Amino acid sequence: MQLDLNLLTVLDALLEEGSVMGAAERLHLSSPAVSRTLGRLRAVTGDDILVRTGHTMVPTPYALSVREDVHRLVRQARAVLRPARELDLAELDRTFTIQCHDALTASVVPVLVGRLQDRAPGVRLRVLAEHSADTDDLRQGRIDLELGGSRPHLPEFRSAVLGHDPLVVAMRPGHPCATGLDLRSYAAAPHVLVSRRGRLTAPIDDVLAAEGLRRRVVAAVATVATALQLAARSDVLVSCTEVLGRPLVDAFGLITRPLPAASPAGEICCTWHQRYDSDPAHAWLREQVRAAFDEVTAG
Secondary structure, eight states, rough: OOHHHHHHHHHHHHHHSHHHHHEEEEETTHHHHHHHHHOOOHHHSSSSSSEETTTEEEEOOOOOOOOHHHHHHHHHHHHHOOOOOOOTTTTEEEEEEEOOOOOOHHHHHHHHHHHHHHHOEEEEEEEEEEOOOOHHHHHHHHHHEEEEEEOOOOEEEEEEEEEEEEEEEETTTTTTTTTOOOOHHHHHHHEEEEOOOOOOOOOOHHHHHHOOOOOOOEEEEEEEHHHHHHHHSOOOEEETTTTTTTTHHHTTTTTEOSSSSSOOOOOEEEEEEGGGTTOOHHHHHHHHHHEEEHHHHHH
């Protein structure tokens, strides 16, 4: 049998109104259209559904026995096809998973967790570190949001730029470059790069090459925290974002100096899969991430 859910809608109206005309008015259909559907219902069920008694129609015993079930099924179908868009934060019970590098974890996540707990105490947050290679976690729904400096360009993903953060050079107090850092002294010092892929070059190397300079990279590490720990124990320089890197820079007792070259501020993006575009809870999470980022960068 080819199931037509419209039959249930008409059956519900017929049982509620007790007449073809009443059901037609309720459904904004013509009486002949409802009469034809009643005929189909009789053919499918093998029951008359409604029978005439004098000037009125009364339901059959079968119709009476299924009336509540039919009404419940129609309500459920409408709820499925018209999901609620009002978000009750007090009742929201959900676990969100975000993935980001450690500078964002140290700066934005504490503010974000505070906002979530103040506004939706039933929400839990899982924060994962970046992978060394691209994954399909966003596509498969294993993570809800990816925060970082890059964004996928496939049409199934959505991205929003949260803001920009200029680059600075972190070093230990008393470093030879602390009293003055120009391009030549920058190139002459040893460097540690932050790269989740383990790359040993960055865009600044093109700037140095144009000036006939080349820096010595002694290590590439996956996290800002590891790079800054090395800077705290030696004379290596670490280029990192100024605002988002500040909690880690302060934690290791380091100082910063401006990058001695023209360089665009780092772009910080929020990326998600298009399946969440119309999800009210996910949209609210994205708003909270942006608000937390703005709070950190404004301070």
